[in-house]
Amino acid sequence: MTSTVQSLAATDNVPTGLFIGGDWVTGSSGGTLEHIFPGTGSPNATIEIAGEAEVDRAVESAWEAHREWISYTPEHRRDLLLNVADALRDDAERLGRLNTHDFGVPTMMSAAHAGLAEKFFRYYAGYVDKANGSSTPVADKFDVNLIEHEPYGVVGIIAPWNGPLVVVGLNVAPALAAGNAVILKPSEISPFTPLRFGELCVQAGLPVGLVNVLPSGPEGGEALVRHPGVKKIHFTGGGSTAQKIITAAAHNLTPVATELGGKSAALIFDDANLDVAAVTMSFQGPVGQSGQSCACSSRIFVQNTVYDAFMERFIGAVESAKIGDPFDPSTIVGPVVSQAATNRILGVIDRAVDEKAGELVTGGKRLGGDLASGYYLEPTVFSRVDNKSALAQIETFGPVVSVIPFADEAEAIALANDSVYGLNAFIQTQNVGRAHRVARKLEAGSVWVNRHSDLGPQSPYGGYKQSGAGRAGGIEGLHEFQQVKTIRIGMDF
Template identity: 60%
Template sequence: MVSGVIASAGLLIGGERVADTSAGTHQHIYPATGRPNVVVSLAGPPEIDRAVAAAKRAQRAWVSLTVDRRRDLLIDLADLVHEHLDELAELNVRDYAVPISYAGTSMLLERFLRHYAGYVDKPLGASTPVNGSFDINLIEREPYGVVAVIAPWNGALAVAASCVAPALAAGNAVVFKPSELAPLAALRFGELCLLAGLPPGLVNVVPAGADGGDALVRHPDVRKVHFTGGGETARKVIAAAATNLTPVVAELGGKSANLVFSDADLPAAAALAAHQGPLMQSGQSCACASRILVQDSIYDDFVDAFLTRIAEAEVGDPLDRAVTVGPVIGEGALRRILATIDDAVGRGSGELLTGGNRIGGDLAAGYFIEPTVFGDVDNASELAQIETFGPVVSVIRFRDDDDAVAIANDSAYGLNAFVHTRDLVRAHSVARRMESGSVWVNQFSDMSPQGPYGGYKQSGFGRTGGLEGLHEFLQVKNIRIGMR
């Protein structure tokens, strides 16, 4: 394990490590080598009961503190995260072999903690006049109590930043369930919460499989669920939450369109398309811009520049800071992605321009796939419509603004969209017509605590970030006091 940072991969419940669990263990595999990394304890229903009970006790202790004290404790936690940035980044690498050059979500965690700490002592309610009387009409925002935060394997620290931070600032306690495929950074974050002085049990970290996750969502004392992941699992989460009519926020997948217009800065657009497409996290990101739409007049020039960027990418050991492309998460993902590529070639969905193979040689033991680019792809094809979640992108031609918007919106998803143009009027016009929760103009998807983030259509509902993200963890109460 990383420099002895985590002595145990046991659960963290009520401030204590729990290694002996009802659901057994999971052998964590390091994707870059295919070799065992650490044995992870898994939470079953009994451990979920313990975690929720610990969270209920801690939440009462948390809201009994003054707002100044809660604010300061979150700032202390941000300071502690800052001290451990390198450690958390390396744990991110050990979790799912994301290159350390991209493993900076520990910095994102620090920024979100500092941002939301600033809301703790600010007014969140309002007082409004009531027509025809002198009654006092108060609109309060109160915490839910215990919230469940479920993170995917490709972003536990990002979810800790965007969900756990505002949940705590709002006065809630959290049962945080990272994936058993990538639990290490999340467990260390839970330890840092204790070291910072947060009440034991305020943040419980419970890696779990399907049974543990189902028990968490169905628990009657969990008052809200925030889920990040895929649509298929989201349907199961929503169905389970319906048992107690528990509200759910869902940040789901994407098949994002990246529009490159003829007036774009071509080298910059090619570089950003490579980064946001097959390179960053090997395409294993909900923000992956896997549909690259290019205006006819610059199509060939863009493809040349784009393929050059892809060829220059360094594939290899994720702990090497020169490396920009790591492996996919596991053997199952590798087989699925390669099958998708073979199917696209067989169907003639587009022209395979580069990649398409598992990487051998010194990397043969890991789960490495060449960055793969298809050209002249039919937007109606499965290649363009179904989320691949791997280093595979499609390049698609368009004629004009209307054609670009129509193709981009012709998708079941709507999480992110990207626009490259130097025309300010076009940037505004196109962005407003995109059916997407976020539109990034001449920019990559740089999440910030000030900006709300979430999807349209099958990319989910609810928001993280901004005041909107804080409000997801607060419920509204109206109090009217008669004055006559």
């Protein structure tokens, strides 16, 4: 189903400057960029792009704010982070619309991104006055041995275009709770929600400069990573960019944490509830966010004995998802992010057809008619795909999934683990023993049983293998932004 795009991005007031030291900065050294709304393919704003000069200014502002921040009592810092959570809640509707302007995510999902950020801020606010160090005994001594967790000072957080508000929750919240100041570098493709978030931080009472927001491209990103005043980098995005960041960070031996891509496997066993599995995997696969998610379940493995029955339900769920205006509350599938992404994804589909990687059973085309000016692609499913093919092994980052049969549990695990990625895995089964057994054998940072991925602040999230090194969520996410110090006090005096 499709709907006409009726909402034009130009109807909303979107922030376009850089946010540094609590001020809106224009005339930046990085110049400007015309932002394109994916729903129409038309420009909706001209935004400022940060360059090296703005990075210098933001680092200076951040260090000053950091010193003020750590001078506050833990209780005061906790309360201010709760103020930010309240601000995210109260501004959720506007943030949701800005999120849709950013990269075309339907409003049915964009509001949830704001809610996720709020949850993470509430969770990490609670750690500020509770995340203590420890004291351990020292052999044959009566010394006092203390292990302290201290902030880095100023950290750089590089957000992807497909979830800037999610990164605000997963990474900015623990960085602030740990005592750091943050320079948030959103992609130039999706700058609006991060900029609004920076403004909300000041309104909530955080010291000006504690959160600076610098939309930029590769040049601004490299300036941030190479800056000697930035003491840690957290990057969410693709593997090739991560390699460049790690190389640049080596200049100052700056530590880097990463959350990277995925080619997540979903295992559908013959005892699964096929109706639930089909709907869950359609959303987790080509439908939700048009497959533009690191958590996308793009390899779906189905036991031979229920393969045809699952496929009938799965194709029905995929084809019934409404495609259209991302501002329409009933829209489930919005556009992909850009013309370049459209061309790339169509190239993946054409290559898979040419190489006979599998059978194209639905989708595969760009939508025309009322949606022709936007970047809309049909959710696409290939059946009986070769797991060694490029289609099954290379991250597509679009609404394209492979469905692959398997014979038994051992083969399912082997196929699922045959990937350089290891971010998420999914299991559909009603056998509790199998769920535990298989989950422990899957090489993935998160395993979701009988559900879609649902990030929560209590659980660490991150990847195995080439899906990254580092965790967001839980105490592990807080420790990602802290360095450990040992203090031993001799008592022989």
